[in-house]
Each structure stands twice: as C-alpha cells, then as structure tokens.
Amino acid sequence: MQQAIAILDSGVGGLTVVKEVMRQLPQEKIIYFGDTARTPYGPRDAEEVKLFTNQIVDYLIQFQPKMIVIACNTATAVALDDIRNRLDIPVLGVISPGARAAIKSTRSGIVGVIGTDGTIRSNAYEQALKTISPTIQVHSLACPQLVPLVEQGIYNSTEALETVRESLSPLLNKPIDCLILGCTHYPFLTQAIKEVVSPDVTLLSSADETAREVSTILYHQGMLASADEVPVHQFFCSGDAEIFHKITESWLHEQLSGMLVVWQVPTFI
Known part of the structure; x- marks a missing residue:
C-alpha cells in the first residue's frame, strides 16, 4: 500500500499547498484534512489551536502517513514543535x-x-x-x-x-x-x-517552497513514491462536505489524476 503525505489545515486553505505538491510530485498520494467545522483558527487562543491540531494529527496517524504537512500558518506558529516532538516521521510547517x-x-x-x-x-x-x-x-x-x-x-x-x-x-x-x-x-x-x-x-x-521542501526530504530519505504508482487521494473535512467537495474539485481539477474521495469525518470535537 502506498504511504501518503498527510496535509492538514483549519479549512480549505491548505488545498493551495496540496495543489503545488501534486504538481511537483504527481506520483504521491495525498491525504488531506480540512477542519471546516472549526475554521477559522486565527481568532482562537494558542492552546485551543494546539488542541485542534493534535486532534487532527491523531486522526491522520491511523493512515500511517510517511510525512505530515501542517498547511496552516496559525497552527504552524503554535503547534509545529509539539507535533515534531511526538512523532517519528517528518513534520513540516509553512x-x-x-x-x-x-x-x-x-x-x-x-x-x-x-x-x-x-x-x-x-x-x-x-x-x-x-x-x-x-x-x-x-x-x-x-x-x-x-x-x-x-x-x-x-x-x-x-x-x-x-x-x-x-x-x-x-x-x-x-x-x-x-x-x-x-x-x-x-x-x-x-x-x-x-x-x-x-x-x-x-x-x-x-506553497511552492513547501512543496520543494517535501520533495527534498522525501528524496534524501529514500521515501519518494515509485513513478509507476497511480495515487488515490483522500480528502476529509469536519464540516459541510458538499461545500468542501465543491471547492476542492474547483481548485484541484487539473491535478486530480487519481480518485477524489470526500468523507464527512466522524466528529471528535
């Protein structure tokens, strides 16, 4: 089974990072989580953002990703070090x-x-x-x-x-x-x-620079997906799945060579 790059955000914003990762690394599988039920993170205090970010990471770990990208500036600012300290896979911020x-x-x-x-x-x-x-x-x-x-x-x-x-x-x-x-x-x-x-x-x-860093880390650690693999991408949201699906397809339509799957995530809020 192909190991994925897991990318998370407070909502749909991280899709801008997803788009560039898909453009630069079209063979890689992406698992995306947008916390659309609790967006925006910006007005929230740091401890609450840390809590939400850790909850999402805990959810994503069940899929055994090879890397996690925190594609949210607010979450990167307050939670990146915490997530890096508790995981043994590469964790990137933006x-x-x-x-x-x-x-x-x-x-x-x-x-x-x-x-x-x-x-x-x-x-x-x-x-x-x-x-x-x-x-x-x-x-x-x-x-x-x-x-x-x-x-x-x-x-x-x-x-x-x-x-x-x-x-x-x-x-x-x-x-x-x-x-x-x-x-x-x-x-x-x-x-x-x-x-x-x-x-x-x-x-x-x-997004561009983050995708380049993803590529560099995976290359140097020998973790790039093989060129003959066709990825099936997975997209999760915590809020309205219909709006999320519509925005995702509109933003990524040129990049989605694999299958787009959208689920309403069982709530852990």
Whole structure:
C-alpha cells in the first residue's frame, strides 16, 4: 500500500499547498484534512489551536502517513514543535518556507506579511525572516475578513475584491517589494490582491517552497513514491462536505489524476 503525505489545515486553505505538491510530485498520494467545522483558527487562543491540531494529527496517524504537512500558518506558529516532538516521521510547517521565499525575492529588504490574527500575533514570520536576514524590515497586517470569503467559496466575487481592498489598505502606502500571503487561504484571492496592490509588489505563497521542501526530504530519505504508482487521494473535512467537495474539485481539477474521495469525518470535537 502506498504511504501518503498527510496535509492538514483549519479549512480549505491548505488545498493551495496540496495543489503545488501534486504538481511537483504527481506520483504521491495525498491525504488531506480540512477542519471546516472549526475554521477559522486565527481568532482562537494558542492552546485551543494546539488542541485542534493534535486532534487532527491523531486522526491522520491511523493512515500511517510517511510525512505530515501542517498547511496552516496559525497552527504552524503554535503547534509545529509539539507535533515534531511526538512523532517519528517528518513534520513540516509553512512559515519557514514562506520566509525563505521572501528572502530570495526581496530586492529592497522591505517585506509585507498578511495573515490571520493568530499568525500575526505570534510574530512567527518576522522571527523567521530576521533569523535569516537580521536587517530585513517587516510590515505585518492581520486580515481576519479574508478567510471566510474562501470558506464560503466566494473568493472570485465583487464582495471579495472590496473586502481585500479594505483589508489591505493600511499596507498600500508601505514601501514593500514583496508580500507574503501568510495564510494558505489567501492564494485563492490572488487575483483580487493583485488588483489592489502595486504591480511592483511580488506576491509570495509558501506553497511552492513547501512543496520543494517535501520533495527534498522525501528524496534524501529514500521515501519518494515509485513513478509507476497511480495515487488515490483522500480528502476529509469536519464540516459541510458538499461545500468542501465543491471547492476542492474547483481548485484541484487539473491535478486530480487519481480518485477524489470526500468523507464527512466522524466528529471528535
């Protein structure tokens, strides 16, 4: 039986990471869990986010994955070390890859970060960026109104554009040359964000860099799936399965060469 890469998020945002992993590693099986019943994680306190993340990991471990990717910036900020300490398989987050992408991209050394309340409050991105480049300037902004647009599937609407414009207004006069989308939901809103920010600002999602890190780790540990394996992907959610299924198929339709299976997860809440 093919061992999967397990990817988890507070909702559908982690599908942006799934899409890039599937593009770079099409032979790999993905098991995805979106905690759509309890999204968003951003406004919640750190201990609650840790509890939820550990519950999801406990659920995913029954499938014996070879790696876990915490594709949620808020959960990465508060729970990554805990999960790594208790598991003997590789566990990745999305903040360090996003920070590395920004360091490679910025020319001015002035970087913007948008994220949930929890991610921005944790200061995780600024710490990660300054660990690599101590002189970098970081302008951070919490944008709590954006995740609900994605979870409701209205990320291409006029309402989404206006909400993005209002949410990002405090950053628009900052001299940033790249903007980290510090929530995995935000790439769903890329088109709207592009319409609002200067064309000179490069938008950065951690998905690309995270997928490269997944590939590198699996390669060096001899854990890559064989090229002749055809993966059957599994997708789980804790909330409304119909909305989750619709968003998943819409976002991943080009990548889904295997079978898409969506279950309403037995509640452990």
